[in-house]
Amino acid sequence: MKKKNPMKAHIMSAVMIASSFIFAFSAHAAPSISGVSGTVGNGLTITVSGTDFGDSGPNVILFDNFSRGTDGQTITLPAPVGNWSGVSGNAPIYEAEDGGNIAGRLVDGDVSRQLQINFDPVQEIFLSYRIRIPEGYHFPNTSQPGTFAPDSAWKMAWIMDGSSGYRGDDDICLPTWGNGTYFSLIGNDSGIKKDGVANPLQVGRPGTENHWFSFSDWNRFSVHMKAGNPDPILDKGLIFAQGLSEEFGQKTIIATDRTLFDGDDNVNDNAISQWTRLNFSGWHRSGGVNAVYDHMTRGLYDDIYLATGSNSQARIEIGDASVYSDSTKLTIITPDNWSGTSIMATVREGGFSEGEQGYLFVVDSNNNPSVGYPITFSSTSESDAATPVVP
Numbered sequence: 001m002k003k004k005n006p007m008k009a010h011i012m013s014a015v016m017i018a019s020s021f022i023f024a025f026s027a028h029a030a031p032s033i034s035g036v037s038g039t040v041g042n043g044l045t046i047t048v049s050g051t052d053f054g055d056s057g058p059n060v061i062l063f064d065n066f067s068r069g070t071d072g073q074t075i076t077l078p079a080p081v082g083n084w085s086g087v088s089g090n091a092p093i094y095e096a097e098d099g100g101n102i103a104g105r106l107v108d109g110d111v112s113r114q115l116q117i118n119f120d121p122v123q124e125i126f127l128s129y130r131i132r133i134p135e136g137y138h139f140p141n142t143s144q145p146g147t148f149a150p151d152s153a154w155k156m157a158w159i160m161d162g163s164s165g166y167r168g169d170d171d172i173c174l175p176t177w178g179n180g181t182y183f184s185l186i187g188n189d190s191g192i193k194k195d196g197v198a199n200p201l202q203v204g205r206p207g208t209e210n211h212w213f214s215f216s217d218w219n220r221f222s223v224h225m226k227a228g229n230p231d232p233i234l235d236k237g238l239i240f241a242q243g244l245s246e247e248f249g250q251k252t253i254i255a256t257d258r259t260l261f262d263g264d265d266n267v268n269d270n271a272i273s274q275w276t277r278l279n280f281s282g283w284h285r286s287g288g289v290n291a292v293y294d295h296m297t298r299g300l301y302d303d304i305y306l307a308t309g310s311n312s313q314a315r316i317e318i319g320d321a322s323v324y325s326d327s328t329k330l331t332i333i334t335p336d337n338w339s340g341t342s343i344m345a346t347v348r349e350g351g352f353s354e355g356e357q358g359y360l361f362v363v364d365s366n367n368n369p370s371v372g373y374p375i376t377f378s379s380t381s382e383s384d385a386a387t388p389v390v391p
Contacts, residue, residue, distance in 0.1 A: 028052070031362040031370040040360075040375045042349035043067075043382025046333075048316065048373075049342055054364045057338025058126065058307035058314050061119055065303050065348060066104045069094030075104055075115065080346075081334050082306075088114040088279070095300060097134075107140065107154070107299030110286035114279055119308055121161075121274035123227035123261075126312040127174060128332050129280070130302040130351065131156060132218045137298035139177075139215075140284040145296075146215045148206060150180045151288065154299070156221065158282025159275050160187070166282070168268035170261060170275060173282055174223050175203050175241070182206070183213070185223070185241065189269055191262045192239075201255055203241040212243030212251045218302070218351055220244040220330060224313045224367070225260055232261040232273040240313070240367060246328045254367075280304060303350050305332045314338070314365040316345050318358040324369035327359075354379040 029052045038046035064079035074091040077084040089112030095105040106113045133139060141149040155178075160171035171187035178184055182205035190198030203223075204212050213219050222242040228235025237260040242252045261273035280301055286294045307315070316335060319327030331350025335343055343362065352358055359372025 028364070028366065028368065030368040031364050033360065033362060033370050033373040036360060036373055036375060039378045039380050040347055041378035041380040041382070042347055044347050044378075044380065045336065045344060046347060047342060047344050048360065048362060050362065050370070051341055052364065053338065053340050053343060053362050054311065054314055055340050056311050056314075056365075057335045057343065058312045058365075059309045060305065060307045060334055062117055062304065062306040063332075063334050063348070064104070065350075066094055066102045069102050069104075071096035071102070082117070084115050085118040086116045088112060088116060095134075097300075101302070103132075103300040103302040104280075104304075105298065106281045106301050107284050107297060109297050110291075110294040112281075112283075114281060116163075116277065116279050117306065118163075118277050119275075119306075121272075121276050122308045123232055123274060124225065124309055124312050125159065125275060126222070126224045126307045126315065127157065127159075127278070127305070128220065128222035128315075129157065129304040130218045130220045132300050133215060134298055134300060136296075138293055138296045140286070140297045140299075141288040141290050142297075143290045143293050148180070149177060149285065149288075149290075151285070152176070152178045152180070153285045153288070155282030155284070156280075156299075158187070158279045159277070160279075161270075161272070161274050161276050163277060164268070165189075165277060166279070169270065170273060172225070172260070175221065176282070183243070185239065189262065191260050192258050193262060194258045199258060201239060201241065201253070201258065203253055204243045204251065210243075210251045210253065212245050212248045214245035214247040216247055217245060220303075226313075227260045227273065233259060233263045235259070244328065244330060249328050250325060250330075252325070278306060303331065303348065305334070311365040313363070313367055315363050316343060317361045317363065317369075318350070318352065318375065319361060319372060320352075320358055322359045322372040322374070324361050324363070324372065349377060349381075352377050 033050040063081035092113040141153040155173040157174040168189035175183040184200035186200035224240040226238045228237040320329040337344040
């Protein structure tokens, strides 16, 4: 697969700054890692030592890598971290890939297989997940593999307020293929506004430098949203969006020029600015101009991670390069205990394999990443560690 050109990453950063997108990193010292103890194996616990991690870590309310499932069976609501709240449409199912990875099939022809999670009201979240279209299958509402739809076709994840928030109550798609041209952050309730006017944030356009979505392998999308303070309707918030694939590399957009909430502006809205629900997949089109091909539509999801509230952007990741921004593959691992100098965390292998080398990063709540600390994924995993050794 085509690897990322580091020079293009620098060009991309310059383009974003020139386009009024700015990096909003803190002037505080970036985290620094001095050591990692424990076995870096899938599902095992490690301890990361260092400085400037931040006194508190994220409130991770969900992580699901679907590893507990069996191909073709219904996805269970309990996850490795947290629980799904419910489903909509047909039951979501586990799907086994070649190589043994288990993912969640949440887009399936003309059938909705939606997972939903409810949570306490917040105005700040960090979300990350992997997504792919299996070989031979289609992006929704297309007539052949490897092509994008000519119209609104896929809301990959959808955050909102309440079970019917998709009608227009503080809803934002994370992201949506909404106009047949590019991925964007926007919803039916146009809370993302620039200078008081609805303005979707473009987060990936095929044929341009910020394109990241690959049809040949897994992609990862991450987003941090923090409402403006003290007035989330009038004060500009912060949006961090990152698309990633080994084919196209890492593409990051940070916007500080938009509001995230708009008050009670439609019959489905109210004056309370908050998010309380997230749906996977949000929606996909069937029965459109390419309805005859609907049976070939499929979308797999994996490594869904959701943190809410303050410090939600703080995280631990493992990448394939020693510099965070050069990584074309990243996996989030889940923290169990967090202090300014020590973090206990559970390893999540993601797209890495046993024996593969990587670099561990601590990212603070202001999105400052550490220098990568070299690690190697062990062949020992959670299931191996739980098996008694017979003398």
